[in-house]
Amino acid sequence: MENPDSMRRILHIDMDAFFAAVEQRRNPELTGKPLVIGGSGDPTKRGVVSTASYEARKFGIHSAMPLKTAHKLCPHAVFLPVDYEEYARVSRRIKGILREFSPIMEDVGIDEAFLDLSQRDRPAEEIAREIKTKIKQETGLTCSIGIAPNKLLAKIASDMQKPDGLTIITEGDREDRIWPLAVRKLWGVGPKTEAYLKEMGIGTIGELASLSRERLIEEFGESHGRYLYEASRGIDESPLVTHWEPKSTSRETTFERDVGNWQIIAKALAGLTRDVANDMKQSGYKGRTVTVKVRFSDFETHTRAKTLEASTNAVNEIRTAVFDCLKRFEMKKKVRLIGVKMGGLEKV
DNA sequence: TCTGGGGTCCTGCCGCAC
DNA sequence: TCTGGTGCGGCAGGACCC
Numbered sequence: 001m002e003n004p005d006s007m008r009r010i011l012h013i014d015m016d017a018f019f020a021a022v023e024q025r026r027n028p029e030l031t032g033k034p035l036v037i038g039g040s041g042d043p044t045k046r047g048v049v050s051t052a053s054y055e056a057r058k059f060g061i062h063s064a065m066p067l068k069t070a071h072k073l074c075p076h077a078v079f080l081p082v083d084y085e086e087y088a089r090v091s092r093r094i095k096g097i098l099r100e101f102s103p104i105m106e107d108v109g110i111d112e113a114f115l116d117l118s119q120r121d122r123p124a125e126e127i128a129r130e131i132k133t134k135i136k137q138e139t140g141l142t143c144s145i146g147i148a149p150n151k152l153l154a155k156i157a158s159d160m161q162k163p164d165g166l167t168i169i170t171e172g173d174r175e176d177r178i179w180p181l182a183v184r185k186l187w188g189v190g191p192k193t194e195a196y197l198k199e200m201g202i203g204t205i206g207e208l209a210s211l212s213r214e215r216l217i218e219e220f221g222e223s224h225g226r227y228l229y230e231a232s233r234g235i236d237e238s239p240l241v242t243h244w245e246p247k248s249t250s251r252e253t254t255f256e257r258d259v260g261n262w263q264i265i266a267k268a269l270a271g272l273t274r275d276v277a278n279d280m281k282q283s284g285y286k287g288r289t290v291t292v293k294v295r296f297s298d299f300e301t302h303t304r305a306k307t308l309e310a311s312t313n314a315v316n317e318i319r320t321a322v323f324d325c326l327k328r329f330e331m332k333k334k335v336r337l338i339g340v341k342m343g344g345l346e347k348v
Numbered sequence: 349t350c351t352g353g354g355g356t357c358c359t360g361c362c363g364c365a366c
Numbered sequence: 367t368c369t370g371g372t373g374c375g376g377c378a379g380g381a382c383c384c
Contacts, residue, residue: 249355
């Protein structure tokens with residue numbers, strides 16, 4: 001239990017069906033219709049769903065689902081490509097609004113943020129309502145907000161009522177409102193951990209909280225085990241991260257059809273290398289570790305890495321390392337995806 | 349038949365230096 | 367000279383996030 005004297009007031013702001021809502025805002029004819037944003041916008045091509053409108057979700061469509069599957073579930077849905085530039089523009093406006101309410105803001109991707117209101121005198125709920133109104137006025141979009149003493153609980157709270165929700169969780173809600181939830185609701189518990197816990201007979205956060213710290217560390221390792229022990233009890237002292245530096249930058253692409261021709265692979269890899277070098281030059285970084293990723297037709301994915309003597313963003317130096325890495329793969333199967341990553345970034 | 353792209357962090361293993 | 371512990375960087379793979 002956190003010390004009441006140091007009790008924080010954290011907001012988690014989560015935009016509702018963000019990409020779809022932006023598209024519906026700019027083309028009102030799409031409002032109220034099943035809308036799917038993802039890939040190139042062509043549901044007969046390779047790609048997955050980034051965001052589905054609430055109307056599309058009624059057909060069972062959800063993010064990360066293959067576009068082809070979504071198309072089968074709802075052939076009359078409207079499919080649109082991802083217009084990342086536009087969503088980033090709207091996102092910057094929203095983040096700007098949030099910063100007006102507190103300078104302690106943590107960016108969590110394009111459509112989410114945490115806000116620390118601990119230093120503000122006014123009730124957090126009042127401020128949260130004002131944030132929702134202002135975002136609605138300035139962008140026409142709705143969001144769901146969670147209020148709690150820490151990031152972990154605030155994120156769970158924002159997910160409890162969607163869309164356009166406002167949910168408050170206090171320390172006292174742990175047994176009644178957190179423990180009945182599925183373990184999957186905890187940040188950091190994905191499909192693998194969920195399945196593993198299920199085999200142990202653990203389905204809810206409360207059941208997870210019945211396991212000892214020692215048992216969890218034994219099953220999941222020091223770091224993850226300790227995290228699960230604390231998370232199941234609603235404990236999270238982690239501060240908001242208001243500034244961070246990138247550690248890696250990468251580009252990858254999935255071929256429309258699996259490729260066996262080495263020339264085509266080499267050409268695509270050279271293009272990705274150029275993109276990565278350009279990205280680094282534009283953002284003002286150099287990197288030292290080059291990694292090439294290959295996903296074969298059976299989805300088996302392998303990487304080969306090479307660390308250079310000195311960091312660089314020169315395309316010719318990176319390309320030499322990229323092809324050194326490529327040679328180390330056994331190209332027995334057709335290739336589905338290739339990628340280039342630069343790690344060990346430092347500011348120029 | 350399907351399964352994107354851009355990231356972070358963790359783990360296990362290896363070789364190497366001390 | 368041999369052996370072993372330890373710490374660390376590099377590498378590969380995997381889980382997870384949006």
